[in-house]
Amino acid sequence: MSWIHSMFFLFLVFRWCIAGESSSPEVTDDGAPMEKSEREALYSAIQGFSGDSWNGSDLYPDPCGWTPIQGVSCDLYDDLWYVTDLTLGLIHENSISCTASLKIKQQLFELKHLKSLSFFNCFTSPITISKEDWTSLGSNLESLEFRSNPGLIGELPETIGSLTKLKSLVVLENGFNGKLPRSVCNLSSLKRLVLAGNLFTGTIPDCFNAFKDLLILDLSQNSFSGTLPSSIGETVSLLKLDVSNNQLEGKLPQEIGFLKNLTLLDLRNNRISGGLSQNVEKIRSLADLILSGNPMDSDDVMGIKWEKMSNLVILDLSKMGLRGEIPSGLTKLKRLRFLGLNDNELTGTVPSKELETLPCLGALYINGNNLTGELRFSRTFYEKMGTRFKASKNPNLCQYDIVSESRHYVPPLGLKPCQMKKTEGNLVILQTLSNLKKNDESSSSMALMVTRHVLSNGFMWDLLLELSLIVLLK
Numbered sequence: 001m002s003w004i005h006s007m008f009f010l011f012l013v014f015r016w017c018i019a020g021e022s023s024s025p026e027v028t029d030d031g032a033p034m035e036k037s038e039r040e041a042l043y044s045a046i047q048g049f050s051g052d053s054w055n056g057s058d059l060y061p062d063p064c065g066w067t068p069i070q071g072v073s074c075d076l077y078d079d080l081w082y083v084t085d086l087t088l089g090l091i092h093e094n095s096i097s098c099t100a101s102l103k104i105k106q107q108l109f110e111l112k113h114l115k116s117l118s119f120f121n122c123f124t125s126p127i128t129i130s131k132e133d134w135t136s137l138g139s140n141l142e143s144l145e146f147r148s149n150p151g152l153i154g155e156l157p158e159t160i161g162s163l164t165k166l167k168s169l170v171v172l173e174n175g176f177n178g179k180l181p182r183s184v185c186n187l188s189s190l191k192r193l194v195l196a197g198n199l200f201t202g203t204i205p206d207c208f209n210a211f212k213d214l215l216i217l218d219l220s221q222n223s224f225s226g227t228l229p230s231s232i233g234e235t236v237s238l239l240k241l242d243v244s245n246n247q248l249e250g251k252l253p254q255e256i257g258f259l260k261n262l263t264l265l266d267l268r269n270n271r272i273s274g275g276l277s278q279n280v281e282k283i284r285s286l287a288d289l290i291l292s293g294n295p296m297d298s299d300d301v302m303g304i305k306w307e308k309m310s311n312l313v314i315l316d317l318s319k320m321g322l323r324g325e326i327p328s329g330l331t332k333l334k335r336l337r338f339l340g341l342n343d344n345e346l347t348g349t350v351p352s353k354e355l356e357t358l359p360c361l362g363a364l365y366i367n368g369n370n371l372t373g374e375l376r377f378s379r380t381f382y383e384k385m386g387t388r389f390k391a392s393k394n395p396n397l398c399q400y401d402i403v404s405e406s407r408h409y410v411p412p413l414g415l416k417p418c419q420m421k422k423t424e425g426n427l428v429i430l431q432t433l434s435n436l437k438k439n440d441e442s443s444s445s446m447a448l449m450v451t452r453h454v455l456s457n458g459f460m461w462d463l464l465l466e467l468s469l470i471v472l473l474k
């Protein structure tokens with residue numbers, strides 16, 4: 001044999017060896033080396049979703065090499081290529097589309113190195129996911145996503161609990177219903193659990209002690225009932241907790257205060273009745289707190305030491321039946337951008353000046369309460385806020401007209417003007433008052449008293465009398 005022949009022989013032996021003991025390695029020189037069974041499994045699995053007219057070997061002879069399939073990623077294991085990521089359903093124009101008569105073929109579960117499996121907008125006709133298949137993916141699958149599949153109905157299979165390597169389970173906006181299988185408690189590697197936008201019922205399983213690494217928990221927009229379990233306090237890494245739009249009731253567990261890294265707590269539109277004060281204020285990291293639409297014990301919410309929650313950016317306390325005055329602690333929250341207090345039974349005056357000093361405030365809703373007195377925000381404030389300020393539907397709140405640079409500015413707030421500003425004469429009086437202010441600090445407070453007095457009964461003569469009194473006193 002010439003040396004070149006022996007080299008070729010060695011090369012063949014070498015190629016044979018790297019293929020290992022695997023069943024039927026197909027070694028081709030013009031593509032990414034892949035087990036035949038892996039390739040066939042991929043073709044079959046996709047064909048189940050795309051329909052029989054999809055011919056993988058025709059269209060994509062080298063799926064991990066020079067004819068990549070949109071939605072399929074591969075990786076090398078012992079010098080052979082295996083499918084690691086598979087996304088089915090229309091995301092991009094050329095992604096694998098699913099037919100209405102799709103079949104989940106057994107071959108899908110033979111892709112033994114699959115790490116990520118996603119279905120976007122794939123299941124459109126009603127189908128339930130069978131129980132047995134998932135276990136075979138258990139040793140590798142790290143991410144499983146079902147997004148926007150209205151045809152996916154029935155319960156989440158019990159066997160989902162065998163996917164113990166899962167870091168991310170996203171079951172978002174499908175038609176799943178029924179109770180969560182108890183086996184979800186097995187998924188202790190999860191960092192993200194999103195079950196939002198389905199029709200799940202029953203209680204939330206009390207096994208969060210298993211989820212030490214969980215960062216995101218989103219159970220919103222289902223029909224979960226019962227209370228938020230106390231084990232939630234053991235998900236110490238949690239950043240976002242969203243259980244909004246369910247039918248949760250009762251008090252929040254006090255363990256919620258253990259979630260030291262939580263930045264978002266969204267409880268809106270449930271029937272949670274309390275458990276906030278002395279618990280929620282311990283979560284100093286909280287930036288978004290959304291409690292609206294829960295008929296809460298007013299004293300509980302009003303008892304929160306708001307000034308301690310200095311990282312709050314979004315605070316929505318609307319539609320909660322809150323009574324009493326606007327808590328002064330709220331006016332200390334320097335990072336606040338959104339404050340919703342609308343549709344409660346709040347009384348007392350609006351701390352306009354204090355609220356106006358909040359540097360980031362960009363939306364303020366106090367409409368639909370029983371607030372009284374005058375609104376005293378500046379023109380700049382109203383202009384900055386635009387439609388993101390609402391104060392209407394407070395029958396006893398009046399709008400103080402702003403006179404700046406001798407121009408009249410009436411923000412469209414849907415409030416009645418404070419009585420003083422109705423006639424030309426009053427305007428003149430206001431000028432006189434501001435002149436008085438300029439002259440003397442002490443008389444300015446007196447002048448302010450006069451203004452308030454006039455506002456409360458609107459009597460010109462009273463004002464004139466008191467004005468002359470001021471002048472006499474001077």
Ligand SMILES: *[C@@H]1O[C@H](CO)[C@@H](O)[C@H](O)[C@H]1NC(C)=O
Nearest residue numbers: 047052053054055056057058
């Ligand atoms: C795909 O097409 C090839 C011919 O190009 C044919 O031999 C094969 O049977 C087809 N496979 C399927 C699943 O239709």
Ligand SMILES: *[C@@H]1O[C@H](CO)[C@@H](O)[C@H](O)[C@H]1NC(C)=O
Nearest residue numbers: 158159160161162163183186
């Ligand atoms: C939960 O995990 C254990 C092992 O950790 C396993 O024996 C059990 O079968 C799993 N449950 C389900 C429902 O998969």
Ligand SMILES: *[C@@H]1O[C@H](CO)[C@@H](O)[C@H](O)[C@H]1NC(C)=O
Nearest residue numbers: 212235236237238260261262
């Ligand atoms: C909370 O966040 C801090 C800073 O990001 C981090 O160092 C810490 O490990 C986190 N705590 C937990 C329990 O994850």
Ligand SMILES: *[C@@H]1O[C@H](CO)[C@@H](O)[C@H](O)[C@H]1NC(C)=O
Nearest residue numbers: 345347348369370371372396
């Ligand atoms: C609003 O407050 C006034 C007193 O300021 C009270 O007379 C009235 O009954 C309250 N209205 C409602 C709807 O609570």
